Amino acid sequence: MDKVEVLQKSRLFDNLLPEELEMVGELTILRRYKAEDVVFNEGDVGDAVYIIVDGEVDVLTRKDGADKVLATLAAGAFFGEMSLIDKEYRAATVRARTECAILQLSNENLHSFSKAYREGFTWLVVNIARVLSQRLRDMNRKLADRL
Amino acid sequence: MKAKQLSEVRDIVNSAKFRSWFDTLVKARLAAREAQLRHEELLTQIHLMEFRAELAQRNATDTLYRAAGHEDAAAAIQAESSDLENKSLNLVGEYERQRALCTELWGAMGAAETPDRAPDARARKLREEYERETAKKNRMWEEVENLWAMSLEKNLAVVENKAKGKRVRRESETLFANAEKANASAQALKSDGERSAREREKADEAVLALMSGAAAEFDAIVHEDFLYWSQRENNKAVYVSPLFNDSSNYNLELNACRIYQCSSERGVDFLEPIVETAVRGSRVDTRLDDFFVKGRAQAGTSSQNG
Numbered sequence: 001m002d003k004v005e006v007l008q009k010s011r012l013f014d015n016l017l018p019e020e021l022e023m024v025g026e027l028t029i030l031r032r033y034k035a036e037d038v039v040f041n042e043g044d045v046g047d048a049v050y051i052i053v054d055g056e057v058d059v060l061t062r063k064d065g066a067d068k069v070l071a072t073l074a075a076g077a078f079f080g081e082m083s084l085i086d087k088e089y090r091a092a093t094v095r096a097r098t099e100c101a102i103l104q105l106s107n108e109n110l111h112s113f114s115k116a117y118r119e120g121f122t123w124l125v126v127n128i129a130r131v132l133s134q135r136l137r138d139m140n141r142k143l144a145d146r147l
Numbered sequence: 148m149k150a151k152q153l154s155e156v157r158d159i160v161n162s163a164k165f166r167s168w169f170d171t172l173v174k175a176r177l178a179a180r181e182a183q184l185r186h187e188e189l190l191t192q193i194h195l196m197e198f199r200a201e202l203a204q205r206n207a208t209d210t211l212y213r214a215a216g217h218e219d220a221a222a223a224i225q226a227e228s229s230d231l232e233n234k235s236l237n238l239v240g241e242y243e244r245q246r247a248l249c250t251e252l253w254g255a256m257g258a259a260e261t262p263d264r265a266p267d268a269r270a271r272k273l274r275e276e277y278e279r280e281t282a283k284k285n286r287m288w289e290e291v292e293n294l295w296a297m298s299l300e301k302n303l304a305v306v307e308n309k310a311k312g313k314r315v316r317r318e319s320e321t322l323f324a325n326a327e328k329a330n331a332s333a334q335a336l337k338s339d340g341e342r343s344a345r346e347r348e349k350a351d352e353a354v355l356a357l358m359s360g361a362a363a364e365f366d367a368i369v370h371e372d373f374l375y376w377s378q379r380e381n382n383k384a385v386y387v388s389p390l391f392n393d394s395s396n397y398n399l400e401l402n403a404c405r406i407y408q409c410s411s412e413r414g415v416d417f418l419e420p421i422v423e424t425a426v427r428g429s430r431v432d433t434r435l436d437d438f439f440v441k442g443r444a445q446a447g448t449s450s451q452n453g
Contacts, residue, residue, distance in 0.1 A: 015434055019423065026420040029400055108417065109398055116422040119432045126438070 003028060006053050006103065012078045012127050020113075020120035027109035033096040039080075044090045046083020048106040052076065055100030060093045072097060081128045084110070148366050150377040153421060156386045156406055159365050159376075168364065169404055172357045172390065179350035186343040193336045200329035207322030214319055217312035221305050228301035235294035242291060245284040252277040373415055378408065385411050387418060 003025035007013045013021060030053070033039060039050060042061060056074045060067045070092060073079055079094055084107060114121035151159075159165055256277050259270035266274070361369045368375040372391060378384045386406055393401040399418050401407075407418040 023420055023422060026399060030394065106398060112419045119435060122435060
């Protein structure tokens with residue numbers, strides 16, 4: 001598996017230069033999960049962002065004693081980025097829906113990247129902000145529809 | 148050890164001498180691992196064989212005691228049987244005397260009882276005596292027959308116990324032979340074990356020699372899994388090269404013989420890839436200017452709702 005090729009397909013790494021992608025690739029660890037394996041639990045300390053290489057995961061939250069699927073993510077998608085920005089505990093549980101290969105990029109390794117490539121890191125944060133901004137706009141739209 | 152620049156470390160790690168040393172190390176470590184596994188396997192076999200020999204010896208001894216038990220029982224029953232035999236012979240003698248007495252009484256009774264007259268007191272007395280002695284004779288015979296039956300039973304038990312004793316003794320002999328065989332195998336394995344321990348020691352020494360030679364050869368700090376070189380560019384950092392691949396136990400996926408860096412304080416607890424400063428500084432980066440200063444059309448690539 002070519003990590004750089006995988007990273008290039010993810011919105012998280014839009015506009016990163018080849019050498020920046022190369023370093024991010026070196027800073028990631030490939031984790032493999034079986035269906036039903038939990039990647040992290042709601043309430044865990046968030047210390048990494050994840051990029052799906054292969055397979056699907058469910059993003060779940062616990063409501064009235066039952067798991068509710070908030071979203072299903074597939075190859076190219078990333079998750080866990082919120083804790084990177086707000087340093088809060090995980091807001092949801094992520095569980096493998098199928099057998100999965102996922103790249104894990106720890107906060108600490110990301111810090112290494114920020115020291116080596118300031119602009120690249122800024123782009124990465126801009127990309128996260130773009131995704132969060134898009135989610136916010138979607139929610140605003142939904143809210144407006146309900147009012 | 149002198150502090151080194153990245154280019155110097157790179158020259159060392161990429162040199163044919165280093166590659167050849169590393170290949171030899173990989174082979175030596177593999178040989179050491181195999182020697183260790185072989186030795187451990189042999190130790191397991193030795194313990195197992197010794198245990199088997201001990202168990203067989205104990206079993207053989209128990210079986211021998213069991214054989215002796217049967218033989219003792221046979222001897223005891225044989226004595227009882229002889230006693231019964233003697234008693235029966237004495238009783239047969241007494242019976243013969245009783246039979247002669249009864250015959251004598253029968254004769255006397257025949258002479259005293261005539262058909263032409265009623266039996267008198269003497270004749271009645273003789274008949275009573277004859278009947279009493281005949282009953283005694285019959286009881287004696289019954290007793291003789293009883294003694295013979297008992298003696299027969301004892302004799303059969305003697306033979307059976309003797310046969311069983313023989314069989315169990317043969318069993319114990321087989322078990323003793325097995326124990327001896329197991330002992331011999333354990334001894335043979337022990338000498339194999341000693342040889343394999345020496346081979347293991349030799350293989351470990353070969354690895355150690357390669358490692359200690361590397362310190363001088365490559366002017367590095369050599370530990371079991373990593374080689375280190377102090378950085379000339381930064382005295383609080385070191386260059387590190389792992390001697391193995393590892394994809395899950397460090398903060399990075401490690402590739403053998405690749406160069407990483409770490410702080411001298413944290414060591415391999417936190418490794419960083421090497422960044423090519425030449426590549427970094429060689430071009431003017433306008434991406435952020437393009438994004439923030441120029442129009443939206445040129446900015447970024449995939450923002451959909453910005």
